[in-house]
Amino acid sequence: MTSSDAFGIYVHWPFCKAKCPYCDFNSHVRHEPVDALSFARALSRELAWFADRTRGRTVTSIFFGGGTPSLMPPDAVGQVLDTVGKLWSVAPDVETTLEANPTSVEAENFRGYRAAGVNRVSVGVQALDENDLKALGRQHSPEEALAAFRLAAKVFPRVSFDMIYARPGQTPETWREELSRALAEQQGHMSLYQLTIEPGTAYFDLQERGKLATPTDDRAADLYDLTQELTEKAALPAYEVSNHAATGEESRHNLLYWRYGEYAGVGPGAHSRLAEGENRRALVAEKHPEAWRALVQAQGHGIVSDVLVPPIEQANEYLLMGLRIAEGIDMDRYEALAGRGFDSSKLAGMKSMGLVKRHGRRLMVTADGRKLLNAVIAELAS
Incomplete structure (x- = not known):
């Protein structure tokens, strides 16, 4: 499939139980219950707005990102997927991915997501060290993470094991042990991201005050080289800087981005790239969840920026x-x-x-x- 044939849908679910100190994504914590179905209805309405502008396209991949999409009730996921199916032609082998946090409550929803049409889950394990998980702001233990991943592997045809390395205090020896343990569990795809300290995050503030010691550039390079060595030996070569897969297990949705294909993004803060003649339109939605929902209710979409890319x-x-x-x-x-x-x-x-x-x-x-x-x-x- 060429990049011109592929067309993806990105769905952003902006809510999290807590804000991780390294995260610079558009994520929000709400201390009162979120009216999930009202947001699902808004997502469906914004999808309809995009469908009017992408007639004749066939959806080849769908990706639920966040935030924490595994906080979505399965019926909300199902409502969004049903809407996509009504508005576009959908490829018979469409890849439908949902990012999941490996807490026990969210893992219980896996069978509901599968019934709704999700066929690939990206499990945010992030670390297999108890202390590092706490430092990263994660709310699961290594044992809970592995249990959730194993359940996901039973429920979904395809799964990704996702981790962060080059963490504060991490050494090649500890990463070798941890990554080897993860490689023994993986099922064909791993996303292995080097920790980057982004402005506006809690980690950035700590680093600015000299209270966060991350690996030096040389140490980070050693950890990167070790990652390549171990994944190559496990027949999981890097098909992208931070993503490793057995042949045929690559993320088709993410490849669409890297191949510079077209996609429609719905939800708070979502980005889109749509062809328009020789140009492309770069669209960005309002970031604040409730403000985005109000815009969708008022005008059918939450777009706040729409520029031509020559x-x-x-x-x-x-x-x-x-x-x-x-x-x-x-x-x-x-x-x-x-x-x-x-x-x-x-x-x-x-x-x-x-x-x-x-x-x-x-x-x-x-x-x-x-x-x-x-x-x-x-x-x-x-």
Whole structure:
């Protein structure tokens, strides 16, 4: 399937039980019960607004992200999926993913999600160390996480085991032990993210005050190399900088993003990219959940930003996304968008340094190049 054939739906559920100190996503804690079905109705209404603008498309993937989508009641998930099925043609093999936190209460909903149409779950284990889970603000124990993952693996055809590494105080020895334990449990896909400290998070504030010691760049590089070593041995190579999969188990929805495909995003703070002639429309929804819901009720959508992305900017976005994945980018597609070819001397220089490689008209970053990905992208785009 080409990027032009794929069309995805992203559904944002913004609510969490607690705000994790490293999280900079659009997530909100409510101390009173959330009227989940009213938000599901608003999601359905916003989906209808997007359907009017994407007629003739076939939905190939759906992704429930957050926030914590596993706080959604299964009937709310079902309502959203039923709406998608009524508004668009849906591919027979559509991939429908839901991000889940591995607490016992949410795990009990797994069978309800499966009955609603979810066929892939991404389980946010994050760590298998009790103290580190507490430091990360997680509300589950390692044992609860593994029990939830094992249940998910029984209920859903496809599951992802998700972890964060390069955590404060983490050493290669402790990560080797922890990742080995996780690799013994995984079922074909792992998302393994290096902890990044983002502005506006509690961790950022602690770091600014000198109260959070994260691994040095050299130590983080050691942990990255160890991650590649162990996943390769387990036949789970990196198909993207932070994602590893057995052949055929890659996340099709996330590949849609990295291949610079089209998608409609609904819910508070959701982003969309829709084709419009040679341009693309970049849409962003209101972030505050209740304000978003009020906008949808008033006008059918919660969009607060809608700008055209001209081809040259699309070229930069394609480069930024496409070089994250092992398959790289189509040079012809990039050059058609950019209106120019790559600088041959720059390409030759980076190839001689072992940072990039080519396969026909595809350009890829090497394993060494991935460690300097931002610099490689900046050089190619200049």
